[in-house]
Amino acid sequence: MLRNEFRAVRQRSLQLAAPLSNEDCCAQSMPDASPVKWHLAHTTWFFETFILEAREAGFRPFHGAFRMLFNSYYNGVGSMHPRAQRGLLTRPSLDEVRAYRVDVDARMLRLFDAAAPDAALAGLVRLGLQHEQQHQELMLTDVKHLLAHNPIAPRYDGDAMMPDAVPLGLEFIEFDGGLVEIGHDGRGFCFDNELPRHSSYVAPFTLASRLVTNGEYLAFIEAGGYREPRLWLAEGWDKVAAGELAAPLYWRRRPDGSWIEFTLHGELPLDPARPVAHVSLYEADAYARWRDARLPTETEWEFAARLTGIEAGRLHPGAAVETGPTQMFGACWQWTSSSYAPYPGYLPTPGTIGEYNGKFMVNQYVLRGSSCATPEGHARASYRNFFPAGARWQFAGIRLAR
């Protein structure tokens, strides 16, 4: 079972890289976005460093330099290659990284064969697989960011994508709130930041039945939303005034005034039915204010999400088609107004692996749900994703609350 999960997740990473050239896999478009090759290697490094090094008899690293080259941010492991220079690692080649994967996979499988994995090992393996799934989403968002910098607008996926059906009207669904239990309920895997489950008081609130669409967001632009300082957080307005924010990240205005959107399927006419994506928290917040609404807190979101199912992933968010609170998963991550902070009583995992989450709990905001780029099986109602308020290269959209 664990063995099959391991094979499936590991295989999936290679599939995601398959449409890309060696060069596509090597380049880095900004410090926050890593090369696909680096993702392939780093997820492998995770298994080699945190599992094989401790449990493999006669452990020898695949390559002496990889411990440093593919360490992301674990000070406990030692020094690391500078993040902004990951794109300069033309060596090892993609083939060598693939060989690294083959080698570590084989050693992991031998470990599984040697003895039935104990709970600690199984836990670490599942953590490694969930970690790899996070990087699978980043592979897509990072390569999208890279390809978007290329004036010839290459496609990641050559399949055509049609305009989506017109979604239902946006409604606000009422929730009673009260003293609720928040955090992971202990069934299945979770990250340490989803724990401990704890009580929280929520006042009555309403939540939008679906995400804000491109068409709705375009109306905000056309109404002068980016020219009215009263709608914006002061930090956001500074970015607007400096010309850094003028439309969602991948929207481009043609000379004739029409809009196109760069997607993993290439440049397409802006589809008014699909949810707006690639906005910052500043834009999500300003849009909500324009609608006399606000963003939900993460507590409100999680409380509401318990009632909804989880949809499957695609490469671009689809329009909302059902009634009820839809698009909670599988379309766009949803900015909340909650800063990323530890739950009451939070304890990081002991040891070096405890650097996974806790040390990032400042100046970031929680996004909830999942996106069209999130691997199947990775989403859950208690999941806490987090990014700085200005980050736009993720599939981040807007769900309104009041």
Next chain:
Amino acid sequence: MLRNEFRAVRQRSLQLAAPLSNEDCCAQSMPDASPVKWHLAHTTWFFETFILEAREAGFRPFHGAFRMLFNSYYNGVGSMHPRAQRGLLTRPSLDEVRAYRVDVDARMLRLFDAAAPDAALAGLVRLGLQHEQQHQELMLTDVKHLLAHNPIAPRYDGDAMMPDAVPLGLEFIEFDGGLVEIGHDGRGFCFDNELPRHSSYVAPFTLASRLVTNGEYLAFIEAGGYREPRLWLAEGWDKVAAGELAAPLYWRRRPDGSWIEFTLHGELPLDPARPVAHVSLYEADAYARWRDARLPTETEWEFAARLTGIEAGRLHPGAAVETGPTQMFGACWQWTSSSYAPYPGYLPTPGTIGEYNGKFMVNQYVLRGSSCATPEGHARASYRNFFPAGARWQFAGIRLAR
């Protein structure tokens, strides 16, 4: 009554500037810190713009350019002088700004004379006075920052300050928590960000009986606290690694290894009994982790503060001398782990004056209590001060929780 309050608060600002030369009042040491002259003018501008302009018959501004020169950040009022260039305003002179104050004060008093202030006017006047008290604290912290840049270490206050008494040991006081009411209770003035009063669930917690002292913080430094990445938030460690954080802002190490602290009374040997001040949230958080503790949330802090009295202000924080939760007020502001966010149901004041608080609710952290630089009568248990995690020029200290 309002008239007396008005006179007292307005007079206090001038008293604070009295020990300073014209040059001291004009210079600006960083974009975040404004010249004293600018504070004197801006607080006056507040009354002229938000009260006289609407209510004075035949209103004419004292000077046509002041509307722009002394606007801090109100887009609704129009354009504003660039914040980083406030120190270049050698004209108007300090004498002209004093004349501006005299003129506006006289017009305000005439307004009071003309008719008993209605509730709206009284509310605006009290807002203006509380606003001026905030700037009184900034006058002290900003001029301290300025004087600290001068190698000859000038004193703001020539009086000597002696080492303080040894404080009692630090104890953790237990609180039961539960569903509590948070926010201002409606008695007396409050800012819009303290409203609405609302329910919040607090798990049981303990809170330190006093602030962390210089002596305790020095032990952290000597134990290598600034060399151990596992203690730090990732953003904080980046600053430590870049050499930006190595000790509290105004601590200086002598060649013989002893420490001195720059204060408004000049450079003094570090007093181990007084509370550590001028630390960032990153340092407060790292110190707490080193002590197997954490910072309180603002809810916990407010819940505990309801039980304690408010102490009087001084120019440098004093040592703790009582039992119980002491130093809640009047020594140092206390970093909380809570990011600055609207309370559930928060509504900014309508109109331009509504830019006062709401638009800053991102990427800032709440500090609670008050400091030795806070004017008398300005502190209260529901007060929410806020600064970016890296800000150190305020009297910000550390209260531990668990």
Next chain:
Amino acid sequence: MLRNEFRAVRQRSLQLAAPLSNEDCCAQSMPDASPVKWHLAHTTWFFETFILEAREAGFRPFHGAFRMLFNSYYNGVGSMHPRAQRGLLTRPSLDEVRAYRVDVDARMLRLFDAAAPDAALAGLVRLGLQHEQQHQELMLTDVKHLLAHNPIAPRYDGDAMMPDAVPLGLEFIEFDGGLVEIGHDGRGFCFDNELPRHSSYVAPFTLASRLVTNGEYLAFIEAGGYREPRLWLAEGWDKVAAGELAAPLYWRRRPDGSWIEFTLHGELPLDPARPVAHVSLYEADAYARWRDARLPTETEWEFAARLTGIEAGRLHPGAAVETGPTQMFGACWQWTSSSYAPYPGYLPTPGTIGEYNGKFMVNQYVLRGSSCATPEGHARASYRNFFPAGARWQFAGIRLAR
């Protein structure tokens, strides 16, 4: 004689500061521009450090910290206050700096009384006085830069300034060139960078009879000079494209399209007859190219300047009114195409004072002549002024050559 020169030059600095407030004298508008108070102190420091310290019996510094505070860039003297923080020195006050001047002047005069100055002392005193004259020009250009940042556009000099007479047409005067002697001829004072006198070959050339006027430069702007990349050096075009260069530094366009110029006499309608000033080398070079001309080399300029007289200084450049090569001195410094480099056989003055010139001989360009802000008696044909190509706050104008 030396005594009288000393008194006159020292007195002149105080006269230049007389129209300014304490605050005007303290503020610093950019790292390259120093506060007037700092100039007053630094020029005094020069005499104290380089003369009194070596020659005064029982030398004791006026103030122990001044050696560091008012050191500009002499590593040989020891550490120095950071250049960009000169404006934060609200202490010592202007009065204390004046007292510093009185004290050092008295000690210098006692030195003169004690014995007739030997040649070495006389040389150092003259160097100190020429150095102070350089700073007298900087006092005017630096305070102009400061006042220009003030939206109320204060005047340094309250006298009115009228439009100037229409100048004669611009003609190109022919020079034969040949093998010429360049550099100071040994009569009177010179800086080390004007030596040694040496041979240089100059091809025949022509030089414009006067400086380019505001009116002529305005025609360049109106013809789209700032929109045509082919006119510009690549570095200059980068600045144009980034919006950093769009007109001379102190030109401002009114909403009605007319131009005004900020001067030491306040804001005035642009006078088409006066020479254009406050342009960068990039602008001078682009303008010359637009006129099918070029900037002269410093050798050409010096060769031509031997034939012309020296005009008196004012606070804003006047129009050209004579025939022949006019405005060589007393209007605007004139950008040459020559980078600032040592003359063949150049030897810096031995000792710390040798840091005066040599270490700046990279990435700067030579300006020749003098300006309306240059003190009388300071200009000469062999004088080499120098600034980076982008510097605009000096009275720098354009003389064409072909």
Next chain:
Amino acid sequence: MLRNEFRAVRQRSLQLAAPLSNEDCCAQSMPDASPVKWHLAHTTWFFETFILEAREAGFRPFHGAFRMLFNSYYNGVGSMHPRAQRGLLTRPSLDEVRAYRVDVDARMLRLFDAAAPDAALAGLVRLGLQHEQQHQELMLTDVKHLLAHNPIAPRYDGDAMMPDAVPLGLEFIEFDGGLVEIGHDGRGFCFDNELPRHSSYVAPFTLASRLVTNGEYLAFIEAGGYREPRLWLAEGWDKVAAGELAAPLYWRRRPDGSWIEFTLHGELPLDPARPVAHVSLYEADAYARWRDARLPTETEWEFAARLTGIEAGRLHPGAAVETGPTQMFGACWQWTSSSYAPYPGYLPTPGTIGEYNGKFMVNQYVLRGSSCATPEGHARASYRNFFPAGARWQFAGIRLAR
């Protein structure tokens, strides 16, 4: 003949890229260094844009986007891809760029076949080939810079390189100077910046018989050369004080104190016999001052170079082995004290191609000679190479003068 030159030069570029992977050819390590793939495409673009577009019947570009993608800096051609983002062009692939070369080469050869090239065409072709040779040198220096950022220190050339023979002592050879002719003499190709030939007066001088060696430069480091401000130009010292300059670019100190040098043959122990390379003008100038010498002017260098032969290229500079002024060519470019400026009477080539040289004539310094990376047949005595004073990634070394 032209046809053979064309084929040979074009072929050479591909040979230089042969040892590199697709990823090596795509990455960009800094804005000043371009990817090898970009060099291969840009040199092809030069022929397509400046020759085929004007002369090919029924011209159609190979790819519509390449005109913009591979334009380096010709504003006259239109917009261009941002220089700092050349490494993000993962598409077109290296194979497509190779196909671009094949296509343009075939079209160029058809042009040669159609009619004997007239003088204008032949001139343009030769310019294009010399241009390509410049980029061949950059391909090596740029890829060296890239590989140097990789902690696994990949080799461009797998061949071993042995320590070189001990060079002869450094002597200063006397030259009489006088009125000399400088600039290209009209025999064979030259760039426009080598013209017009003109007279210049040179005082008598001496020039070092060979370049400064690694061993000699190491002595400068060990003597504290990087700790003594009096040796440095002020700009250089600022970089030393900021930690940006501490040894030649590719020198690395081992924990045991010994030095290694990263070369295109990989990391090697520092060879004291070989010339020091990869130093800035600041370092060259400081070293010269330490030796009581100076850098030559470009006039002195060219005057001396007329007497010496041209040596063949290698991938790392070799030690000096002859008497007389050796290593004038083929080892390291040699910093001169001359800023890059137009010769008297300089006229850029008319039209867009005139952007080739003239617009860079500010804030750069001339290097003379050639390096081990310069293609055979590209060097000549009148050649003027130029880089900013801080550039270190070229093979730039030090020849002393007095």
